[in-house]
Amino acid sequence: MKLSFSAEDEQFREEIASWLRENLGGEFEQIRSRGGPGDEHMYPEERKAWERKLAEGGWTCIGWPQEYGGRGASIEQQVIFHEEYARAGGPGRMGHIGEGLTGPTLIAFGSEEQQQRFLPGILAGTEYWCQGYSEPSAGSDLANVKTKARFDEEKGKWLINGQKVWTSNAHESEHCFVIARTDPDSVGHRGLGFFLIEMDQPGIEVRPIEQLTGTCEFNEVFFDDAECGAGDIVGAPGEGWKVAMGLLGYERGVSTLGQQMLFQNELDEIVQIARDNGAARDPALRQRIADAHIGLRIMRYNSMRTLSGGGNDGGLQKEAMIYKLFWATWHRNLGKLAMDVLGPEAEICEGGPYQLGRLQSMYLFSRADTIYGGTNQIQRNIIAERALGMPREPRG
Numbered sequence: 001m002k003l004s005f006s007a008e009d010e011q012f013r014e015e016i017a018s019w020l021r022e023n024l025g026g027e028f029e030q031i032r033s034r035g036g037p038g039d040e041h042m043y044p045e046e047r048k049a050w051e052r053k054l055a056e057g058g059w060t061c062i063g064w065p066q067e068y069g070g071r072g073a074s075i076e077q078q079v080i081f082h083e084e085y086a087r088a089g090g091p092g093r094m095g096h097i098g099e100g101l102t103g104p105t106l107i108a109f110g111s112e113e114q115q116q117r118f119l120p121g122i123l124a125g126t127e128y129w130c131q132g133y134s135e136p137s138a139g140s141d142l143a144n145v146k147t148k149a150r151f152d153e154e155k156g157k158w159l160i161n162g163q164k165v166w167t168s169n170a171h172e173s174e175h176c177f178v179i180a181r182t183d184p185d186s187v188g189h190r191g192l193g194f195f196l197i198e199m200d201q202p203g204i205e206v207r208p209i210e211q212l213t214g215t216c217e218f219n220e221v222f223f224d225d226a227e228c229g230a231g232d233i234v235g236a237p238g239e240g241w242k243v244a245m246g247l248l249g250y251e252r253g254v255s256t257l258g259q260q261m262l263f264q265n266e267l268d269e270i271v272q273i274a275r276d277n278g279a280a281r282d283p284a285l286r287q288r289i290a291d292a293h294i295g296l297r298i299m300r301y302n303s304m305r306t307l308s309g310g311g312n313d314g315g316l317q318k319e320a321m322i323y324k325l326f327w328a329t330w331h332r333n334l335g336k337l338a339m340d341v342l343g344p345e346a347e348i349c350e351g352g353p354y355q356l357g358r359l360q361s362m363y364l365f366s367r368a369d370t371i372y373g374g375t376n377q378i379q380r381n382i383i384a385e386r387a388l389g390m391p392r393e394p395r396g
């Protein structure tokens with residue numbers, strides 16, 4: 001197990017830490033530590049300006065290969081970046097879907113023309129992406145998508161019809177990647193296409209969905225003859241599943257590793273409250289705080305174990321597959337712990353309905369942690385089938 005970073009990595013740490021010290025102030029002071037879970041609706045424009053600032057400093061897309069505009073940073077350096085970013089109170093990243101999902105997918109599967117068209121906007125922090133996978137009858141069972149794509153010879157374009165749901169930040173995005181059925185008679189993972197669609201067009205309607213926190217981070221998205229350029233399909237018609245699954249590998253990969261610092265900040269805040277309000281004298285709460293601390297250390301060690309075996313090719317080991325299940329469950333429990341430490345105060349909204357405190361928002365939003373990015377049950381299937389090689393569950 002690798003327990004420390006190299007001297008070169010530590011130098012990289014100092015570089016990013018000092019850049020953040022110099023730049024995350026002034027006009028950006030107000031967005032420090034904002035835009036995280038349960039707070040993601042706050043300051044979108046200011047956070048987009050921050051993305052452009054990061055881009056100027058060369059701090060967007062650092063894990064992308066240099067020939068595509070990234071820094072070619074190793075997994076270790078990417079973890080360091082996320083750690084220092086969280087330590088400095090960096091705001092929730094508006095560009096994370098483009099940087100973490102669209103970019104790596106286009107680099108792996110996209111045509112040169114697609115790479116040239118779409119990567120620069122992500123790198124520069126000027127164009128934002130959302131993920132059009134889930135539908136009312138296709139969540140865990142993603143291969144059940146019903147949205148259709150038909151090529152219109154006269155227009156020379158794909159026409160998209162159907163509905164997506166839970167589309168995070170659709171209202172803030174210029175583009176959406178969409179899985180749709182290119183063969184209307186197909187079922188399951190065959191006959192799908194992976195499309196790159198412009199959001200600002202008459203054929204697309206975005207309707208916000210209000211969440212438990214009273215905010216609208218995600219949306220329903222309706223496609224009614226929405227147009228998509230002939231060249232804006234990644235891979236061939238019918239090959240969309242391969243691309244879609246490749247993308248999910250990035251979602252469950254390195255981009256989640258650095259979040260532990262954010263968790264540490266939350267746990268520190270809870271410990272401080274417990275000390276201040278006397279909750280720390282309750283042995284049962286003290287035990288749960290200790291468990292939370294231990295869980296966070298385990299997350300850390302598992303990340304380090306993953307790092308110690310993985311190469312610099314961005315690939316992750318089987319150990320990484322336990323990460324989503326572990327952190328999501330841990331964080332949901334942390335939300336509950338926060339409420340119990342706050343005691344009766346947890347049930348009071350300071351300024352009126354939905355004027356939630358940071359930990360109240362975190363608690364409510366953390367209920368979603370065990371759902372998005374693959375539910376806990378689906379994570380267990382992934383561990384069983386892909387990491388442990390157990391028999392696949394029967395599929396319809």
Ligand SMILES: Cc1cc2nc3c(=O)[nH]c(=O)nc-3n(C[C@H](O)[C@H](O)[C@H](O)COP(=O)(O)OP(=O)(O)OC[C@H]3O[C@@H](n4cnc5c(N)ncnc54)[C@H](O)[C@@H]3O)c2cc1C
Nearest residue numbers: 131132133134139140141166167168368371372373375377
């Ligand atoms: C905050 C948030 C943001 C999201 N953002 C996006 C986004 O930007 N884009 C997008 O496309 N989607 C997004 N989603 C949707 C998310 O991917 C789905 O909610 C998730 O995949 C689960 O699908 P579902 O909601 O349809 O639940 P279902 O799949 O209907 O699952 C219902 C229950 O059945 C269980 N279950 C289902 N299948 C199995 C099985 N085979 N074995 C055991 N148990 C099973 C599930 O674990 C769950 O408990 C988001 C969701 C949330 C909560």
